[in-house]
Amino acid sequence: xxxxxxxxxxxxxxxxxxxxxxxxxxxxxxxxxxxxxxxxxxxxxxxxxxxxxxxxxxxxxxxxxxxxxxxxxxxxxxxxxxxxxxxxxxxxxxxxxxxxxxxxxxxxxxxxxxxxxxxxxxxxxxxxxxxxxxxxxxxxxxxxxxxxxxxxxxx
Amino acid sequence: xxxxxxxxxxxxxxxxxxxxxxxxxxxxxxxxxxxxxxxxxxxxxxxxxxxxxxxxxxxxxxxxxxxxxxxxxxxxxxxxxxxxxxxxxxxxxxxxxxxxxxxxxxxxxxxxxxxxxxxxxxxxxxxxxxxxxxxxxxxx
Numbered sequence: 676x677x678x679x680x681x682x683x684x685x686x687x688x689x690x691x692x693x694x695x696x697x698x699x700x701x702x703x704x705x706x707x708x709x710x711x712x713x714x715x716x717x718x719x720x721x722x723x724x725x726x727x728x729x730x731x732x733x734x735x736x737x738x739x740x741x742x743x744x745x746x747x748x749x750x751x752x753x754x755x756x757x758x759x760x761x762x763x764x765x766x767x768x769x770x771x772x773x774x775x776x777x778x779x780x781x782x783x784x785x786x787x788x789x790x791x792x793x794x795x796x797x798x799x800x801x802x803x804x805x806x807x808x809x810x811x812x813x814x815x816x817x818x819x820x821x822x823x824x825x826x827x828x829x830x
Numbered sequence: 831x832x833x834x835x836x837x838x839x840x841x842x843x844x845x846x847x848x849x850x851x852x853x854x855x856x857x858x859x860x861x862x863x864x865x866x867x868x869x870x871x872x873x874x875x876x877x878x879x880x881x882x883x884x885x886x887x888x889x890x891x892x893x894x895x896x897x898x899x900x901x902x903x904x905x906x907x908x909x910x911x912x913x914x915x916x917x918x919x920x921x922x923x924x925x926x927x928x929x930x931x932x933x934x935x936x937x938x939x940x941x942x943x944x945x946x947x948x949x950x951x952x953x954x955x956x957x958x959x960x961x962x963x964x965x966x967x968x969x970x
Contacts, residue, residue: 760938762963804958
């Protein structure tokens with residue numbers, strides 16, 4: 676990834692979460708991986724100001740308590756959180772999921788390949804793309820401060 | 831890309847638009863490229879092609895009439911258009927532009943490398959990612 680901020684993974688399945696961790700390690704991706712088990716825990720992580728803001732969110736859809744779509748609804752309505760790119764990582768090929776998540780402005784929708792090597796290739800492309808792309812968090816505080824000063828100046 | 835739907839490029843500079851076209855040709859990206867010269871023209875195009883929306887929008891920021899941020903405001907508040915992934919493609923490294931555009935949940939922000947072969951590499955990564963990723967349901 677372009678910055679060293681954590682990657683936030685929302686995934687209820689421990690084995691799937693371990694596969695992501697292993698793929699990141701195999702690809703020498705050094706960003707810390709923070710895993711939460713559902714949307715509710717994901718939100719709690721994001722809203723705790725002591726936690727580092729993630730550079731991207733990898734989001735499973737089918738989770739207990741608060742699923743991926745419910746999570747997206749909350750995050751994309753929150754001015755402080757909506758800018759973080761959220762990438763769906765799921766086994767669902769359901770059309771309805773694609774419709775709903777793209778309406779909520781996800782930054783990618785990746786159907787997890789079952790084969791581990793193919794999964795690593797997919798993660799490699801995700802990492803390439805988000806290393807090429809700028810991220811919203813870099814110098815975020817400075818930029819926000821600047822925006823505020825600018826609008827104050829415009830009065 | 832994962833779909834054969836057009837890619838919409840919103841770019842006021844004709845030379846820059848030709849460079850994108852050339853890179854796509856060099857990479858053998860088969861999607862048709864539709865070029866509109868500012869946000870206003872691009873919105874008009876989208877609203878008269880609702881049955882053939884692009885799979886991805888590549889968006890320049892500094893344009894006359896309606897710039898990239900104004901275009902994003904309009905697209906992301908339109909129920910039919912908001913689902914289209916928008917990737918910013920610009921020379922601006924301004925933090926302010928990044929903060930403002932990510933606030934509209936863009937699907938990437940690429941600072942155009944000036945060197946052509948590096949630009950092709952950037953477009954290759956973009957094509958790889960949007961071939962791996964699913965696209966909104968209307969694209970299939």
